[in-house]
Amino acid sequence: MFALFLWCAGCTGAGGGQGGGTAVADREARRLFSQGNDHYASGRYEDAARDYRQLLSEGVASEAVHYNLANALFKLNQLGPAILELEKAAALAPGDPDVQANLEFLRSLTSDRTTLSGARTTTFFLERLLAITTIDEDAVLFTALYLIVGLLVGLRIAASSFRLQRAAVWSIAAFSLPLALVGTGLGVKLYRQQTQIHAIVLQQRVDVLSGPGEDNTTLFTVHEGLKVRIETAQGSWSQVSLENGLSGWVPATVLGEF
Amino acid sequence: MRRAAVLLVVCLSTPPALDGGAPLAVADDTTVSARVDAARIGEGDTLTLTIEVRGTSPPRIQDPDMSSLADFTIAAGPSISTSTSMVWSGGQASSSTSKQYTYALFPRRKGTVTIPGIAVMVGDRQLRTEPISVEVVEGRIRKAPAGPLRGRLPAVGGPAGEPEGEVLVEAQVDRKEVYVGEQVLLTYKVYSEPDLVDVPGPQKLPSYTGFWVEEIPLDPRSTVRRVPRGGRSYLEITLMKKAIFPTTSGDLAIEETVVGVPVKVRSGDPFESIFFAPVKTLLRRTQPITIHVKPLPEKGRPASFGGAVGRFTLEVKTDRDRTRVNDALGLKIVVRGTGNIRTVGEPVLPPLSDYKRYDPRVDEVKEVTQDRVAGSKSWDYVLTPLAPGRQEIPPVRFAYFDTTRGTYVEIASEPIPVMVDRGEGGAGSPGTDVAGREVTAFGRDVRYIKPVAALVSRGTPYHRSGLFLALLLVPVLADSGLYLLLRRRVRMAAEAGRFRGRRAPGFARRRLKHARRLLAAGKSREFHQEVARALTGYLGDKLNLAPSGLTQQGIEELLAGRGVDEAVRGELRGCLEKCDYARFAPSASGKAEMDATLELAERTIVGLERHLGGRAGKGAAA
Numbered sequence: 118m119f120a121l122f123l124w125c126a127g128c129t130g131a132g133g134g135q136g137g138g139t140a141v142a143d144r145e146a147r148r149l150f151s152q153g154n155d156h157y158a159s160g161r162y163e164d165a166a167r168d169y170r171q172l173l174s175e176g177v178a179s180e181a182v183h184y185n186l187a188n189a190l191f192k193l194n195q196l197g198p199a200i201l202e203l204e205k206a207a208a209l210a211p212g213d214p215d216v217q218a219n220l221e222f223l224r225s226l227t228s229d230r231t232t233l234s235g236a237r238t239t240t241f242f243l244e245r246l247l248a249i250t251t252i253d254e255d256a257v258l259f260t261a262l263y264l265i266v267g268l269l270v271g272l273r274i275a276a277s278s279f280r281l282q283r284a285a286v287w288s289i290a291a292f293s294l295p296l297a298l299v300g301t302g303l304g305v306k307l308y309r310q311q312t313q314i315h316a317i318v319l320q321q322r323v324d325v326l327s328g329p330g331e332d333n334t335t336l337f338t339v340h341e342g343l344k345v346r347i348e349t350a351q352g353s354w355s356q357v358s359l360e361n362g363l364s365g366w367v368p369a370t371v372l373g374e375f
Numbered sequence: 376m377r378r379a380a381v382l383l384v385v386c387l388s389t390p391p392a393l394d395g396g397a398p399l400a401v402a403d404d405t406t407v408s409a410r411v412d413a414a415r416i417g418e419g420d421t422l423t424l425t426i427e428v429r430g431t432s433p434p435r436i437q438d439p440d441m442s443s444l445a446d447f448t449i450a451a452g453p454s455i456s457t458s459t460s461m462v463w464s465g466g467q468a469s470s471s472t473s474k475q476y477t478y479a480l481f482p483r484r485k486g487t488v489t490i491p492g493i494a495v496m497v498g499d500r501q502l503r504t505e506p507i508s509v510e511v512v513e514g515r516i517r518k519a520p521a522g523p524l525r526g527r528l529p530a531v532g533g534p535a536g537e538p539e540g541e542v543l544v545e546a547q548v549d550r551k552e553v554y555v556g557e558q559v560l561l562t563y564k565v566y567s568e569p570d571l572v573d574v575p576g577p578q579k580l581p582s583y584t585g586f587w588v589e590e591i592p593l594d595p596r597s598t599v600r601r602v603p604r605g606g607r608s609y610l611e612i613t614l615m616k617k618a619i620f621p622t623t624s625g626d627l628a629i630e631e632t633v634v635g636v637p638v639k640v641r642s643g644d645p646f647e648s649i650f651f652a653p654v655k656t657l658l659r660r661t662q663p664i665t666i667h668v669k670p671l672p673e674k675g676r677p678a679s680f681g682g683a684v685g686r687f688t689l690e691v692k693t694d695r696d697r698t699r700v701n702d703a704l705g706l707k708i709v710v711r712g713t714g715n716i717r718t719v720g721e722p723v724l725p726p727l728s729d730y731k732r733y734d735p736r737v738d739e740v741k742e743v744t745q746d747r748v749a750g751s752k753s754w755d756y757v758l759t760p761l762a763p764g765r766q767e768i769p770p771v772r773f774a775y776f777d778t779t780r781g782t783y784v785e786i787a788s789e790p791i792p793v794m795v796d797r798g799e800g801g802a803g804s805p806g807t808d809v810a811g812r813e814v815t816a817f818g819r820d821v822r823y824i825k826p827v828a829a830l831v832s833r834g835t836p837y838h839r840s841g842l843f844l845a846l847l848l849v850p851v852l853a854d855s856g857l858y859l860l861l862r863r864r865v866r867m868a869a870e871a872g873r874f875r876g877r878r879a880p881g882f883a884r885r886r887l888k889h890a891r892r893l894l895a896a897g898k899s900r901e902f903h904q905e906v907a908r909a910l911t912g913y914l915g916d917k918l919n920l921a922p923s924g925l926t927q928q929g930i931e932e933l934l935a936g937r938g939v940d941e942a943v944r945g946e947l948r949g950c951l952e953k954c955d956y957a958r959f960a961p962s963a964s965g966k967a968e969m970d971a972t973l974e975l976a977e978r979t980i981v982g983l984e985r986h987l988g989g990r991a992g993k994g995a996a997a
Contacts, residue, residue, distance in 0.1 A: 124719075146828055146830065146832070147830060150827055153406055154826070154827065157824050177830075177832050178832055178833050179829075179830050179831055179832050179833055180833070181825040181831070182830065182832050183827040184824070184825055185824040185825055187821075188821050188822075188823070188824050191821050191822075209833050210833075215825065218822050219821045219822050222819065222820075222821060223821070225518070252836070253836050253837045253838050254836050255838070256837050256838035256843055257837060259807060260843065260846045260847070263846075263850065264846065264848060265851065266850070267849065267850020267851070267854060268850070270850065270854045271850070271853060271854045271857050274854060274857050274858050274861065275857055275861065305450045307838065318521045333522045336772065
């Protein structure tokens with residue numbers, strides 16, 4: 118019965134995940150996309166990029182558009198913008214193997230490497246654990262567990278015999294533990310999604326300064342394509358931090374947020 | 376020989392500070408002085424600078440620091456001599472030691488030129504000479520360098536004669552504007568009117584900063600010849616030839632070179648001619664040369680360009696055109712031509728996916744033809760075919776920069792067809808001849824774009840959709856609904872009981888009224904039945920139970936449980952018993968008896984109502 122329930126919940130979750138995904142983009146969007154692909158195929162990458170960008174500006178949110186735009190930008194030798202578009206595609210479809218493969222390839226062409234600070238510590242382990250599932254998968258799993266617990270609570274309320282009541286209470290306890298774990302993970306991810314903004318360095322070479330202003334000391338230099346986290350913004354300057362813990366200020370114009 | 380010379384100097388040594396000398400006294404009588412042999416020289420003349428350290432017993436003396444000498448080039452030196460002299464005065468003997476450093480200097484500019492104070496470390500103290508000013512005029516005003524120069528110079532001291540005629544040294548380049556990597560031929564020549572006694576040798580060679588230098592061997596037949604020059608006859612000696620290749624762009628300077636030219640001098644003294652060879656080494660220097668080096672153009676640079684500048688040919692060949700799987704196949708690529716062969720990079724070998732390739736053996740042959748550096752470079756690859764069939768070696772590309780045309784030239788070899796047979800024992804059965812191998816990628820690119828079919832517009836993700844929130848609300852609503860529903864049902868049942876209990880006294884009173892009418896009619900049995908019904912009906916309503924299910928025992932227990940006191944219970948019991956008895960008694964009861972029963976019943980109900988009244992029906996549903 119639980120399995121059936123899980124399956125049901127999974128189905129509804131998956132259906133919700135696509136949330137209007139089956140709502141086919143209108144004919145004009147398809148025509149523009151197809152035109153962009155034709156331009157790409159014949160090597161007119163600038164025209165292709167223009168078409169894809171127009172699609173995006175019209176509000177078509179599809180990883181396919183971001184992905185193809187990233188390809189066109191890469192062919193135009195714009196590594197930073199290409200990585201930015203791939204990150205956007207990955208945010209929409211984290212499991213897409215093409216997106217992941219290209220992202221990995223383009224990252225290998227960048228010149229900066231950062232190591233997660235405190236590797237092999239508990240935090241690192243927890244981060245790895247969190248990275249196993251995507252936020253949507255977490256939400257689906259959470260929904261399923263939550264519905265099961267809800268069903269069991271109902272059973273406890275409606276049960277007339279003491280034995281059935283006791284069985285219901287024990288089952289609630291058993292399902293509450295995974296529910297709490299998944300819920301914590303989901304909560305952390307939702308919080309981060311709300312509070313953390315990431316960005317890609319778009320310029321070939323950017324000096325990271327100790328404060329917002331040209332007259333500050335240069336702390337280190339980053340290069341095109343590096344992923345950074347935006348901590349705060351002040352005027353036209355952003356404070357960014359790297360995965361390895363380094364932090365400093367750069368002009369906001371050199372970054373592409375996603 | 377050298378010792379003899381030193382001895383001679385000791386004998387002939389004259390007191391120091393002849394001209395321009397400036398002794399400098401220091402604490403322990405050690406002095407440092409500098410002097411020159413002329414106060415006025417020509418631009419092409421050499422000046423002899425002598426630095427002398429003199430003292431009774433000077434500690435360790437380090438060589439003078441000549442780095443501050445900006446306006447002169449050291450043409451030769453230092454030659455070092457040491458002498459000790461004994462002086463008798465007042466019957467006391469005192470000895471003093473003198474160490475002399477002698478340099479030959481070429482002025483670098485005209486005008487009044489200053490030799491700055493030169494620092495000499497004596498022990499742990501630094502002593503400094505006085506600066507000396509020298510006037511430098513155009514041309515050459517001294518007939519021969521004066522003063523003794525020993526050590527590296529072949530000249531000897533003593534009064535010397537003058538050489539007959541002029542001696543010149545020249546550095547010549549074949550072009551002054553070249554591309555990076557293009558050869559410049561640098562030739563050093565000596566022009567001399569007097570006869571030479573020995574081969575002139577360069578005193579100091581420049582460092583050729585920014586150039587790659589290759590020595591060009593001289594043809595011994597053409598190194599010495601006689602040439603006319605300005606109406607006079609000169610002996611032209613080619614000293615050396617160098618092929619220099621600029622490695623960076625910009626204006627590169629070839630610094631001056633000092634050459635010592637040993638010439639015959641005339642000497643009027645026959646005695647001297649016996650003891651001293653009539654030879655004088657004249658120091659001459661070349662003019663510095665600036666070469667303008669142009670960078671290789673960025674435009675039109677082929678991907679296969681690996682740094683080759685000059686003119687080259689490409690030859691690609693295999694050692695056989697038929698081979699077997701897993702056998703070796705030799706592939707030789709030869710680049711031949713003029714230019715700096717050492718900087719020729721490896722030609723771009725096409726990806727050979729069906730061959731296993733090993734690192735090549737590189738051979739380099741340098742040769743010089745007509746003063747141009749040329750040669751060949753070859754790469755020997757060993758290839759192992761991995762699959763049978765026609766395995767073509769695709770064109771190999773090689774690009775070079777042609778300096779004469781100023782453009783890049785890319786050459787490609789013809790594709791070479793190679794027939795690969797199956798290995799031994801593998802006839803007809805595929806798979807046995809090819810050792811199984813993993814398919815590996817040798818090219819890297821992004822994965823191709825997504826087709827139109829992949830264009831699905833994504834709505835809000837599930838975790839942000841309304842469905843997620845709705846699903847979270849479902850159990851809360853369903854469970855609380857279920858709870859409320861069950862509670863309402865219980866409450867409704869209780870409500871029904873309470874309602875019945877509230878009506879109980881009314882019903883009972885109506886029954887008793889009916890019983891009174893039966894009493895008046897004298898119907899004893901019906902009267903008692905009605906009284907019993909009134910009592911049980913009342914209890915049933917009050918306790919929310921069916922009256923038929925009430926037994927005497929059950930009633931007792933229920934009432935006791937609800938705190939009805941014994942007196943009321945006794946009255947009830949008595950009344951019910953009386954009614955039962957009268958109902959089944961053969962004789963009718965008397966009127967007074969029935970009145971008493973009725974009264975008892977009314978009292979009982981009042982008593983019960985007192986106890987059960989407010990709480991009737993409570994807990995009846997439990």
